[in-house]
Amino acid sequence: SSNTSSEPGDQQNQGNSAPVAENKSLILATTTSTENSGLLDYILPVFKEETGIDTKVVAVGTGKALQMGMDGEADVLLVHAKADEEKFVQEGHGIERFDVMYNDFILVGPKDDPAGIKTNAPQDIIKAFELIEEKQENFVSRGDDSGTHKMELNLWAEGNMEPQGDWYLSAGKGMGDVIMMADELNGYTLADRATYLSIKDKVDLVIVTEGEGRLFNQYGVIAVNPEKNDQINQAAAQVFVDWILSAETQQLISKFGMEEYKQSLFIPNAQ
Amino acid sequence: MNVQIRNLSKVYGDRKVLDIDTLNIAQGTIVGIIGPNGAGKSTLIKIMAGSESPTQGDIFFDGLPPNKVTTMDMTLVFQKPYLLSTRVFHDVAYPLRLRKMKKEIIQTKVQTILEEMDLWFLRNQKTGTLSGGEIQKVSLARALVFQPKLLFLDEPTANIDPTSIFVMEKMIKKINKENKTTVIIITHNIVQAKRLCQDIVFMDQGRIVEKGSRDTIINNPQETATKNFIKGELII
């Protein structure tokens, strides 16, 4: 089924079988950033109201979320590691991947910015990493195979650097924890904007690098291949995919965060 | 109930603490077991009562190996009594509750026996606070209350004062008479053995040295060991 590529129209039709799906809840495996930022709490009640489907959100790292998809433990995935996601679909674990929304990664660091990144590399992440390595300033890495971690590793590789030494701390923890650790250790870390904003007033960290193309953070949605096992709630998964890609939901996503942060935390970009 | 023992032995490590060829105890008798410390008296009585397993040998009650019916009809008062951590009344009532008797019957039976043994005033005391003699009295009361057919007593009056000893002995004699209960009692009090028992068994180093009627063993023992042992006590 790996070469099966459904047109959105098909899905719309399949989505009509939703009533069957309603008596079972839908398991959505996603990243901590979507849950901890409050986005899902914001949009899922609308989903429930419109479709009657109860969504169970399991918030884990992207690596684990994909693993859950491979094992058929989740019905639908909302994650952010595009290359891995495409591989996931290619290998037949998912039906098709769709862009849903994006936000961006940012480099955060201590207010006094000991590596001088704010002045020397406010929009150049590779340069910023070079400065950190050069000055051996503490850098806390997610180290957990998450989407953010993968992005970070790509950036080091792109700059031909192999970070190691006492200053490079691989934590193996979630985004919130890692931001807190960076704060505590007066270090830098690569974070997704949503999580940073939600935690900003608890830490002294400031954004030192942002707004360049490489820091683009795309989220995608994938319905898990129903052939994995007969418990997969494919109908509901399709309803969810269709719903999150719909114009109304996209509109809803764009409104999230405006009130509290005066900016959208996720920018919808479904085609 | 009568009791027969055949080739009974108990070995700990390389020490044989019990080694008995044969012992027959007739229904309805009171039999005393006497002998020096470490002779194996408690080991013997515990094995008979099913509280310890022999290394080897057999025991028969009324000709049958131990079974559910016989064990329900016998009991053992341990040398170191264990009282339940509750109040005296409940401790004594316990065997009756095990036998699912009616509440009123339990009340009557327990009250009767506690009064007979001058223990009624202790009925609400926690067993953990009793004096040494009181513990022994309560544990005898608990054994007598359900009128067993076979009663094993391991030095039941060791901590009892001279006056109360007579009460205890009266109770033992009474159950033996009224209920035809066979009683096997270990005691270091030769005078008590003389007062209570029809037959006496003298043990030493795990073996039965001599057994016979009270008069034979106390007044006219055949073995020197028995003579010496009995003589010890009677010197005043």
Place this chain on the structure above:
Amino acid sequence: MNVQIRNLSKVYGDRKVLDIDTLNIAQGTIVGIIGPNGAGKSTLIKIMAGSESPTQGDIFFDGLPPNKVTTMDMTLVFQKPYLLSTRVFHDVAYPLRLRKMKKEIIQTKVQTILEEMDLWFLRNQKTGTLSGGEIQKVSLARALVFQPKLLFLDEPTANIDPTSIFVMEKMIKKINKENKTTVIIITHNIVQAKRLCQDIVFMDQGRIVEKGSRDTIINNPQETATKNFIKGELII
């Protein structure tokens, strides 16, 4: 050591189990305490030995309240002895180890006393496996081994066989004579009290009913209660 007691009482809930105006025990004597079960004998001896606190009253040793020096020189053998969960030898050696004696001296002293009391063969046995009488013997040995100046014994021969009783009494008399140890012994064995003690105290219901020399109390008691109590025992 001599002992003086003034206005001693012990109350549990609303029951006064001990109520003693005055009791003086002279240095170097052996004093017996007799009386019915629950009379308060163990309570009294435990309070004297500092193992229980009185509700009220004072005790003096050689005129002084209990202090570190006197408590190091006295000991109590409990009615229910507690042996350490180790082997007999180590249990008996324990008070000597507490006193930081040299290893060889400990070895000699423990061996001597175990041999004197016919316990040497048990030296490597775990205390948890001893017979009732053996436990009492070991706990007496453990008390005697460090030659206390004041020795409290609570029914120390209740589970001892007639022959061994003489050994135990010999040991008690010996420490009293050689070491001038004051001995206070509770017993239900009137004959034993007669053999051992110079003075006897008769207690009932927490009070001292009568005290005096052995001959007075046993052969010529003044109080009816004492008479009845003594009489009970001597009927054979």
Place this chain on the structure above:
Amino acid sequence: MGLKGALTLLTSLNREVYDIILLSLYVSLTSTLIAALGAIPSGIWLGLKDFPGKKIIIRILYTFMSLPPVVVGLVVFLFISRKGPLGFLEINFTPTAMILAQICILFPIITGIVFNGTKERGEQVKLLGKTLGANRWQVLILLIHELRVNIFTAIITGYGRAVSEVGAVMIVGGNIKGHTRVMTTTIAMLQSMGQYDLAIAIGIVLLLLAFIINSILYHFQQGDS
């Protein structure tokens, strides 16, 4: 600060908070109860019976008192996952799964503590029961009565473990809002979101509840002794 936060939280009458508390209680009490029902007789039995290989069983039992909750969670997860041998039960990400995982953690703990208590005094109690005519079942009841202080410690220790444990319930439950979110998973989540005050406030609520539960159990243990 924390205590005040806890009280504010409790008096806020927030439905979600109450659901979380109730689910915590349900999961930890149910798993303690079920584990205890199996573990108490097992511990007593181990304390009394002699059989070949007992020594090694005991060591394994002690070892299992060290079972890491995360591993237990993972193994249970693999068993009940859709692909797993028990997948047909469809209990993944449900309170039932959380209870199952906690039972695995508590069982060796409660058994181990009861076993040790029984070893010291159980034989004596059993013999007494038997000499007075108690059958197997009655002997068990008697043992539970006489060893109640020890059994109480075992249950309290087990409950303490259940209610405070986060690793296993997080994995098999998934911390799903409204379904499997309990106090500890909430605390862990809040902690990772930097909401320390709220995390500690819920921690204090958890302790207050433990205090109440312990007091109730203590009351039972006292009985008429």
Place this chain on the structure above:
Amino acid sequence: MGLKGALTLLTSLNREVYDIILLSLYVSLTSTLIAALGAIPSGIWLGLKDFPGKKIIIRILYTFMSLPPVVVGLVVFLFISRKGPLGFLEINFTPTAMILAQICILFPIITGIVFNGTKERGEQVKLLGKTLGANRWQVLILLIHELRVNIFTAIITGYGRAVSEVGAVMIVGGNIKGHTRVMTTTIAMLQSMGQYDLAIAIGIVLLLLAFIINSILYHFQQGDS
């Protein structure tokens, strides 16, 4: 599968794996040892002494047996964080901090179990010691000797908790590779990365070590009894 994985892991002679194992042992043994040194005398003392307010202290003690590791971790973290009162010690994200947090978790557990054991038999032992002339210190030694089975259970339970605990060490240690990564945090991390096999393999290594530690402790407990 898991056992084979564990063996492969152990024989791989991977330096990183060995460091993680050694740090786990160091942290859990040190915290058990320190907690036990304080908790054993405390438990004994509580079991023997009567004083006003004892009942309430006991209830609080039992309650603290339910301390959620995450909360303990968080509170310790706040104390030793840069801005916290003990920030000057600069022990955040170090093994010392992990030990500190675990001591807080183990202390009530060990104290509670020892307390219950002492309650049953401690008074008798104490009185015997005193009548034979033991001073306070010698009485304590005697009590530890006589209550060793119970104390052993307490230590095993405590160690089991320490070595399997993840919530507190994760927060105060930070699971930093090469610095504060222990077996449980590794397991949790691997689990969160979906690497189940490796997670279970490390879990089995953890249990093997627990087995060895328990056997050694058991050997001591046996002593000459």
